[in-house]
Amino acid sequence: MRFRLTEKLSFSCQHQVSALDAQGNTVEGPVPVTIEVKDINDNRPVFLQQHYEGSVRQNSRPGKPFIYVNATDLDDPATLNGQLIYQIIMQLPKVNNVMYFQINNQTGGISLTPQGSQELDPLKNPSYKLLVSVEDMGGLSEHSFTDSVHVDITVKENIWKPPEPVEIEENSTEPYPIKITQVQWNDPGALYSLVDKENSPRFPFSIDQKGDIYVTQPLDREEKDAYVFYAVARDEQGKSLSIPLKIQVKVKDINDNPPTCPSPVTVLEVQENEQIGSSIGTLTAHDMDEQDTINSVLEYRIVDQTPKVPQDGLFLVQEFSGILQLVVQSLRKWDTPQYNLTIEVSDRDFKTLCFVQINVIDINDQIPIFEKSDYGNLTFPEDTAVGSVILTIQATDADEPHTGSSKILYRITQGDSEGRLEIETDPQTNTGYVKLKKPLDFETVAIHNIVVQAENPEPLVPGVQYNASSSTTFRLTVTDVNEAPQFFQQVSEAKVSEAVAKGTKVGNMTAKDPEGLDVSYSLRGDKRGWLRIDPATGEIFSVALLDREAESLYRVQVVATEVGGSYLSSTAQFHLTLTDVNDNPPRLVKEYTGLFFCYPPKAPGSLIFEATDDDELTFRGRHFTFSLGSESLQKDWEVSKINGTHARLSTKHTGFEERVYNIPIRIGDGGRPPLERTVSLPVTFCKCVENRCFQPAARMPGIPPVGMAVGILLATFLVIGIILAVMFFRMKRDKGQHNAESAQASETKALRN
Numbered sequence: 001m002r003f004r005l006t007e008k009l010s011f012s013c014q015h016q017v018s019a020l021d022a023q024g025n026t027v028e029g030p031v032p033v034t035i036e037v038k039d040i041n042d043n044r045p046v047f048l049q050q051h052y053e054g055s056v057r058q059n060s061r062p063g064k065p066f067i068y069v070n071a072t073d074l075d076d077p078a079t080l081n082g083q084l085i086y087q088i089i090m091q092l093p094k095v096n097n098v099m100y101f102q103i104n105n106q107t108g109g110i111s112l113t114p115q116g117s118q119e120l121d122p123l124k125n126p127s128y129k130l131l132v133s134v135e136d137m138g139g140l141s142e143h144s145f146t147d148s149v150h151v152d153i154t155v156k157e158n159i160w161k162p163p164e165p166v167e168i169e170e171n172s173t174e175p176y177p178i179k180i181t182q183v184q185w186n187d188p189g190a191l192y193s194l195v196d197k198e199n200s201p202r203f204p205f206s207i208d209q210k211g212d213i214y215v216t217q218p219l220d221r222e223e224k225d226a227y228v229f230y231a232v233a234r235d236e237q238g239k240s241l242s243i244p245l246k247i248q249v250k251v252k253d254i255n256d257n258p259p260t261c262p263s264p265v266t267v268l269e270v271q272e273n274e275q276i277g278s279s280i281g282t283l284t285a286h287d288m289d290e291q292d293t294i295n296s297v298l299e300y301r302i303v304d305q306t307p308k309v310p311q312d313g314l315f316l317v318q319e320f321s322g323i324l325q326l327v328v329q330s331l332r333k334w335d336t337p338q339y340n341l342t343i344e345v346s347d348r349d350f351k352t353l354c355f356v357q358i359n360v361i362d363i364n365d366q367i368p369i370f371e372k373s374d375y376g377n378l379t380f381p382e383d384t385a386v387g388s389v390i391l392t393i394q395a396t397d398a399d400e401p402h403t404g405s406s407k408i409l410y411r412i413t414q415g416d417s418e419g420r421l422e423i424e425t426d427p428q429t430n431t432g433y434v435k436l437k438k439p440l441d442f443e444t445v446a447i448h449n450i451v452v453q454a455e456n457p458e459p460l461v462p463g464v465q466y467n468a469s470s471s472t473t474f475r476l477t478v479t480d481v482n483e484a485p486q487f488f489q490q491v492s493e494a495k496v497s498e499a500v501a502k503g504t505k506v507g508n509m510t511a512k513d514p515e516g517l518d519v520s521y522s523l524r525g526d527k528r529g530w531l532r533i534d535p536a537t538g539e540i541f542s543v544a545l546l547d548r549e550a551e552s553l554y555r556v557q558v559v560a561t562e563v564g565g566s567y568l569s570s571t572a573q574f575h576l577t578l579t580d581v582n583d584n585p586p587r588l589v590k591e592y593t594g595l596f597f598c599y600p601p602k603a604p605g606s607l608i609f610e611a612t613d614d615d616e617l618t619f620r621g622r623h624f625t626f627s628l629g630s631e632s633l634q635k636d637w638e639v640s641k642i643n644g645t646h647a648r649l650s651t652k653h654t655g656f657e658e659r660v661y662n663i664p665i666r667i668g669d670g671g672r673p674p675l676e677r678t679v680s681l682p683v684t685f686c687k688c689v690e691n692r693c694f695q696p697a698a699r700m701p702g703i704p705p706v707g708m709a710v711g712i713l714l715a716t717f718l719v720i721g722i723i724l725a726v727m728f729f730r731m732k733r734d735k736g737q738h739n740a741e742s743a744q745a746s747e748t749k750a751l752r753n
Contacts, residue, residue, distance in 0.1 A: 041081040043074035044145030045134045052132075052151040054110070057186035058158040061241055062117040063102075065109030071134040071147060085139035089148065090131040095119070101130060101153070108134075110151065122155040129153075159184050160233065160241075165248040170221040171256060177206060177214035183231045183245055184211045190233040190241060197230065205249070207231060213247065221251040222288045253290035258350030259298050260286050266356045268324065272333045273363045273461060276326050280315070283322040283356055285345040294348060298322075303353070304342035309335050315358070317343055324356065333360045333400070362400035365461045368408045368430075368454035368470050370395045375474035382442040383481045391434040391474060393423070395454040404458035408432075413471070414451035418444070421476075423452065440478045443514050448476040484568035485511040485519045485560040492558075494540075495577040498548040506531070506576055507540040511560035518564065524557040524571070531556060531576070540574060548578040549614045580616035582671030586624050587613060588679050589645075595681065597651065598688035599658045606650035608642065609681060611667050621645075622669070629664025629678040637663055649681060660684045 018029030047069060054067030075081035086108045091099055100116030103109065110130070112120065130151040137144035163181040172178070183192070192211050196203045204217045205227070213231065230244035261283075268281035289295035300317045316327040324341075341356040371394045380390055399405035410423035410432040422437040432452075454470045487509065494507035511519050521538045523531060528551065532543045538558070546554075554576040561569040589610040597605050611624050626639045626647035638650045649663060661683045668676035686693040 039076040039079055039081055041075055041137060041141075041143070041145070043081075045071045045073040045084050045136050045147050047071045047134065047147055047149040050149065052149060053154075054151065055154040055156050056112060056120070057156045057160075058120045058122060059117060059160065059242060060112055060158075060186060062112045062114045065104065065107070065111045067110050067151070067153070069103075069108040069110065069132050069134075069149060069151060071108070073136050073145075075136065080137050080140070083136065083138040085135050087133055087135075087139075088130055089133050092129045093125060095125070100128065103132060105139075108132075110153075120155050122157050125155065127152065127154050156186075158186060160186055160245065162245040163247065165250060167250050167252045168215055168219055169252045170254055171218050176218070177216045179212050179214050180249065181213050181247065182211050183207075183213065183233075183247075185233040185241060190235070191238075193232050193234070194247075195230045195232055195244060198228065200224070200227070203229070205229060205247075215249075219251045221253045221290065222257065224251065225253075225290070226250050253293060253295055255289055255295035255347060255349050257288035257295075259345040259347055259352040260288075261345070261352060261354035262286065264355065266354065267359065268356060269359045269361050270326070270331060271361045271363050272331050274326055274330055276329065278326050280324040280326065280358060283317065283324065283343055283345075283354060285322065285352065285354060287347055289347070297347060299346050301344045301346075302341055303344050306340045307336055314339070315341060317341075324358075331360045333362050336360065362403060362405055363461050364399055364405035364456055364458045365464050366398040366405070367460065367464065367466050368395040368397045368456065370454060370469065370472040373468070373472055375472060377475045377477060379477045379479060380440060381479045381481050382440040383483070384436060384440055386436050386439060388436050389433050390421075390436065390476070393432040393434065393452060393472060395430060395432070395470070395472075397430070397456065399456075405456055406430075407457055408454050409457060411453045411455060412450060413453045415449045415476075420448075421450070441514075442478045442480040443516075446478050446480075448478070450474050450476060480515070482566050482568065483514040484570040485513045485517075485562055487511040487558075487560060487570065487572040489572065491573045491575065493575045493577065495579060496542075496546070497581055498546045498578040499581040499583065500542055500546060502542055502544065504542050505539055506542055507574055508538055509533075509540065509558045509572060509574055510538045511570065511572070513562045515562070517562040520561045520563050522559045522561070524559050526556050528554070530554060533558065546578055548580050548616065549584065552578055552616075554578065582615055582669065582673060582675060584614040585675040585677035586611045586667040586669050587677060588681075592681055594693075596684040596686055596688075596693040597656070598691070598693075599656070599685040601651065601654040601656060601685070604651045604653060606648045607683065608646060608648050609665075610646050612645065613669055613675075615669075615671070625668040625670060625676075627666045629666045633663065639665060649683070656685045658685050658687070 013035050015033045015035065016030035017033045018031070019027040021027050048071065049069075052067065052069050056066045060066065069086065071084055071086075073082045073084060077083070085105050086103050087105060088099070088101060088103050088110075091101060098115050098119070099113055100120055102111055102113050104111075110132075130153065131148055132151055133146050133148040135144050135146045160183070163183060166180045168180060185192075192207045192209055194205055194207050194213070204215055204219060205213060206216055207213045211231075227249040229247050231247055232244045233241045235241055262285065266281075266283055270278075270280045274280070283300065285298055285300075287296040287298060297320070299319055300322045301319070302315060302317050305312055305315065311328065314326065314328050314331070316325045317323070318325070337360050339358040339360070341358065343354045343356060345352045345354055375391060375393060378390055384390070393410065395408050395410075397406040397408055407427070408425060408430040410425060412421055412423065418438065420436065420438040420440060421434055423432045423434050425432055450473060452472050452474075453466070455466065460466070488511065489509075492507060492509050496504065496506045500506070509521070511521075513519055520535045521533050522535065523533050523540075528544070530542060530544045530546055531540055531554075533540050538560075540558075556574050556576075557571045558574050559569050559571050561567055589612045592609055595607050595609075611626070612622065621644050623644040624647075626641050628634060628637060628639055636652055636656075638652055640648045640650065642648055647665075649665070663681045663683055664678050665681050666676060666678045668674060684693060688694060
């Protein structure tokens with residue numbers, strides 16, 4: 001038997017029960033009896049403290065608890081009565097209705113939400129008050145008990161912040177490593193490391209587990225003037241506690257580099273007529289130390305001038321810019337063509353000598369002078385080849401050779417308005433070569449009076465001008481040469497419809513004879529005989545029906561021949577493009593000989609065929625119409641259009657004979673004018689083997705049947721036997737006759753003897 005009692009604690013106990021008689025003897029049993037006491041929810045949860053206080057750093061990792069609240073319940077923890085659920089009822093203040101704190105409903109651990117991790121600021125709100133509740137029954141019953149408690153939270157400043165940028169003097173002689181800055185995580189026990197995202201070949205920094213950052217070796221600003229790397233804090237499991245901190249190190253410059261010259265020798269040029277105070281050029285030295293600091297400020301000073309003619313101190317260098325100037329007088333090349341200056345360049349601690357070479361440039365104060373003022377008369381035929389040299393001219397210049405002041409350029413100023421001539425100059429000798437740039441033309445200009453001007457590419461100095469000595473003339477006479485007629489265009493193109501009537505003018509080509517003779521025209525290459533040309537006017541006419549499908553672009557040559565002269569001729573091309581008209585009815589794209597249905601048909605079937613025509617394909621494509629060519633076939637057959645070029649021929653029933661049906665199909669093109677054609681589509685109903693049409697071999701036309709073939713064969717053998725018998729008989733007869741003649745001859749001979 002089993003008894004059930006209700007108590008405030010859940011437990012069970014077991015007993016042995018026996019039945020006894022009046023004498024105390026056991027009648028039945030013992031029987032085991034289990035007594036189970038069941039718990040009820042008659043105790044409310046109670047927090048272990050009446051008030052909780054905690055603190056959290058701003059920017060702490062969200063989800064990591066910084067304080068726990070705990071409650072107890074006397075009910076059985078193994079039942080729902082003792083299961084406790086925690087939640088935050090209220091947060092004060094609640095900024096923008098955003099919860100900065102969250103609680104683990106099982107453990108009571110309070111941590112920051114992601115928004116709280118980002119937005120908590122002790123300067124704005126240094127403390128928060130939370131109302132936390134605990135509920136038994138797992139929070140699943142309306143009869144559960146609750147308790148609540150206040151939690152005061154102080155927000156502390158985040159000390160995990162990037163330090164201020166650090167300056168380290170380069171090439172320091174202090175003992176290494178040298179502490180330069182420090183980082184610190186909000187809580188003890190963090191593991192620190194440095195990350196160099198630049199992947200520098202040399203990373204001269206380290207960090208210890210106190211967060212102290214060191215430079216481990218001397219730095220060189222000229223090698224790298226700044227470093228950026230990151231400090232990382234991790235927990236014992238190696239998980240990052242927060243975002244890495246950016247560490248910035250600037251390498252402070254010291255004056256450890258002397259000035260350097262831009263090149264072993266700086267070469268400058270100055271014209272001999274430069275005015276006093278003119279800038280000759282700039283010497284720009286360099287210093288590897290930091291720019292815009294006292295370490296890189298350079299000063300310039302001339303310490304020597306060679307040669308010292310006509311005197312020393314002809315030049316001045318500006319102290320801080322390095323600009324060189326003339327300060328005494330203008331230079332003359334005949335004094336010396338070159339000066340060499342030694343210039344001292346210094347910074348605060350170093351000095352360097354740089355060398356400058358100044359070349360004196362001759363000024364253009366001399367004009368070119370021709371050796372002849374007139375090169376006389378020249379005569380050339382008009383067919384002289386382009387590029388031919390027709391005259392050599394020469395001028396000289398007294399300025400310094402091989403400079404812009406002495407180089408001579410020749411320019412035709414009169415007598416060649418059409419640009420038929422050009423002059424090339426030899427850069428070494430200044431010789432000018434007059435050449436033909438375009439063909440000469442007797443009919444246009446027979447005599448050219450040419451004027452040539454010689455000039456320098458460098459401008460003349462003020463006060464000097466070109467005069468008559470810098471120009472020359474010559475007379476070019478062009479002689480006539482008989483030339484072939486010349487077409488106004490070498491290729492003429494025309495376009496007409498292929499349906500034009502015979503005798504239609506389709507084009508025109510004309511030529512002109514340079515000597516003014518009449519021109520006669522003829523055609524060459526008119527292989528189809530479609531065209532003729534008027535021999536006098538060059539007008540071209542059609543003389544036959546044109547066919548674009550035969551040839552869409554028709555090319556012929558037009559020959560122009562002079563009349564009454566040497567009968568010279570020239571040719572040009574005439575291209576005639578034929579445009580299409582709808583003059584070709586549709587047709588089947590191929591000969592369909594293999595269309596079949598298996599006999600006997602089990603169900604209606606269909607076959608696909610394709611049509612085309614020979615007219616030009618338009619951008620719309622082809623759009624044919626398809627129908628049966630006879631209305632009487634409509635009870636057996638049906639034609640349906642698939643697209644513009646394909647159609648389907650279908651049977652309407654299965655009652656067809658085993659034979660060939662020639663189905664007329666009417667195909668229309670819908671053109672202008674519309675054309676149509678009726679074609680025959682042969683369709684065979686035949687027995688099929690492996691889905692192929694099988695037809696027994698029939699007697700071919702002209703082949704006799706077997707009986708007739710045997711008769712013919714026997715007759716042939718009989719004729720051959722008769723012929724052999726006749727030949728045998730004749731051979732035997734001829735042999736007997738020969739023997740008789742031999743015997744008779746023998747007898748005659750004996751008698752004669």
